[in-house]
Amino acid sequence: MVHPNDLLAVLVDADNVPPSKIGAVLTEVARFGTASVKRVYGDWTKPNLSSWKLVASEHVIQPMQQFANTIGKNATDSALIIDAMDLLYTRRFHGFCIVSSDSDFTRLASRIREEGVTVYGFGERKTPEAFRNACDRFTYLDVLDEPAAESTPAALTRVPAPKLRSDTKLVSGLRTGVTTASGEDGWANLATVGQLMRKQQPDFDSRNWGYAKLSDLMRATELFVVEIRPAGGLQVQNRKKNGD
Structure with a gap:
C-alpha cells in the first residue's frame, strides 16, 4: 500500500x-x-x-x-x-x-x-x-502528462476495442488476474487485479493503451463486466459468452 x-x-x-x-x-x-x-x-x-x-x-x-x-x-x-x-x-x-x-x-x-x-x-x-x-x-x-496539461481520458489516444482484444498478452494477463482474484461468485476486486498484473508485468499501465483508468481499459475490451461493489470500490468479472 x-x-x-x-x-x-x-x-x-x-x-x-x-x-x-x-x-x-x-x-x-x-x-x-x-x-x-x-x-x-x-x-x-x-x-x-x-x-x-x-x-x-x-x-x-x-x-x-x-x-x-x-x-x-x-x-x-x-x-x-x-x-x-x-x-x-x-x-x-x-x-x-x-x-x-x-x-x-x-x-x-x-x-x-x-x-x-x-x-x-x-x-x-x-x-x-x-x-x-x-x-x-x-x-x-x-x-505522463505535464502538470499544466489537462489530464483527461480525452487527452490520450485510445486503442480501439478490436485491437485490444487482439493483444494476446494483455487479454491473457487480465483474464488470469480476474480468475486468480475472484471469489466463488466469479467477481474480483479491480484493484487486486491491477496489483496482480503489475507483479507479472512491472510496466503494465492502462495509459499505455490510452486509458486513464484500469476500469476504462477493461470495459473497452468488451470482455469484462465492471460494476460498483456493494461495499464500495469496483469489481470485475469475465464476461460470459453467448449461450453460456
Missing part, C-alpha cells in the same frame, strides 16, 4: 531523460510518497545538458557533477549507482525512483529490491525489458 509519508529517493540519469519530462515524473512520484532526495547526474560541462540546468533549479533537483574521464565508460551511471547504494544503507527510504532508459541500472534495481525496498522505474519505450522487469513498477514517459 502506498503512503504519502513514505520517503523516496529520486535519481535521474540526465543523459537518458529529456528535461521536459521531469515535471510529469515528479507529479507521478508524488502518488507514491514524498521525494525527500532529488538528484540528477551528468557531466554539466557538456553543452547538451545545458537545458537541464534551468529545469533542475525549477524543481529543486540537486545536480551531481560527474566528469566523463574515459571515452566509452559511463561515469554518470557509476556515480548514480554508488549514491543509490549509499542512500540505501541509510535505511531511511521506502522507495527509489530510477529515471533512465538505460539497462545499466538493472542490477541496481534488483539489489535495492533484495533489501525489501520498492523500486519505481521511469523511462522511454526503448528501455530494455531486463531493467523494466527488475523494477516493482515501471512507467513509460510518454504516458
